[in-house]
Amino acid sequence: MEVLRKSISAATLSVAFLLTACGNEGSTVEVPQQPAPVVKTLTTELVSVPNAVELTGRARAHAEAEIRPQVTGIIKERLFKEGDLVSRGQALYQIDADEYAADVRSAEAALARAQASANVAKETAKRFADLAKINAVSQQEYDQAAATAQEAEADIALQKAALDRARIDLARTRISSPIAGRIGRSSVTQGALVTQNQTETLANVLQIDPIYVDLTVSSNRVLNMRRQIASGRVASKGIDTVPVNIILSDDTTYPLQGELEFSEINVDESAGTVAVRALVPNPDGIILPGMFVRANFVAGMYENVITLPQSVVSRTPTGEASVMVVKDDNTIEQRAIHVEQYNDNSWIVLDGLEEGERVAVSNLQNLRAGVTVDPISSAAQISAARDSRSELN
Secondary structure (H helix, E strand, C coil): CHHHHHHHHHHHHHHHHHHHHHHCCCCCCCCCCCCCCEEEEEECCCEEEEEEEEEEEEEECCEEEEECCCCCEEEEEECCCCCCEECCCCEEEEECCHHHHHHHHHHHHHHHHHHHHHHHHHHHHHHHHHHHHCCCCCHHHHHHHHHHHHHHHHHHHHHHHHHHHHHHHHHCCEEECCCCEEECCCCCCCCCEECCCCCCCCEEEEECCCEEEEEEEEHHHHHHHHHHHHHCCEECCCCCCCEEEEECCCCCECCCCEEEEEECCCCECCCCEEEEEEEECCCCCCCCCCCEEEEEEEEEEEEEEEEEEHHHCEECCCCCEEEEEECCCCEEEEEEEEEEECCCCEEEEEECCCCCCEEECCCHHHCCCCCECEEEEHHHHHHHHHHHHHHHC
16 A cells, blocks of 8 residues: 555656746746946056165164273273263273383483583583684594484484373373263273273273164165166155164154265175165154164156055965056956055056056956956045935934
């Protein structure tokens, strides 16, 4: 009985299938057509934008003096406080000067003796000159007296030089700063023995107002910049000074502007970079030598170029920049372009786009070359949104 029931059900299903097939004979199944994807577009315009350059580097002292002794002796007194500002010529150390003062007195005495001897020799030569006229002395005796007088004069010059040297050494017992700046820690204390022209410095004085900022830029970038200026794509500003903004290591902007001083005329062979130096005022000593900083400045203007948001520019597998261009027939073309960074959010398009072309700026992940789209300009969409908000109000 159960077998009979299953057979009847199978037959019933077969008849139903045949009837359905017969009823649909001659008809076709229509597949609904997908609408063209809607994309926002940006119409390209030619503009002039500043050629903003940002470089990294380190601060360097404007001037640096290594304080070393020029005479040998015992440090009698230290005349400064570590970390203070010192002026040019300010005394920093006093070396025990007793020995050098004695040398000065000895040189003064030697000079006085030489002067006395010279006076005697000159008088003798004068008398012999008178006697030689009446043949009271021989010519040889007169010549000898004249030579002795000349030797005495030379001895005076020699003793004067020795006295000057002794006085110089005495003055060097008081070690002074050759520049104005801030002095660091002292490597010696009172009672230490220092020697003439030793390699170890007693202290360092750094002039940090103003302060140098040494920046580095790749030689390729310098070469590219010169080519762009030569071709007229980048217009030189034609001014004597270029303002420089300094960004500190904590990403804060330094309140005072510096000026670009110079660029090195040779390339560092090991790094392939060129040095660029900026001079920055530093009255409060915020920037310290050795500090890592960034600097940005404007090196001319890009004229008649196109700018695009970075979000609409993609990279091909070969690393080339490309955008999706909406052609006149509303189909998509993937276009390779040559770009250069303008700021954190934009690119400057140097080649690959013309004025008035439409670039897709939305729904980019679903676009492929050759696809037909329904373009809506960004400006029109913004206007429509404003109208809808006004209607709601």
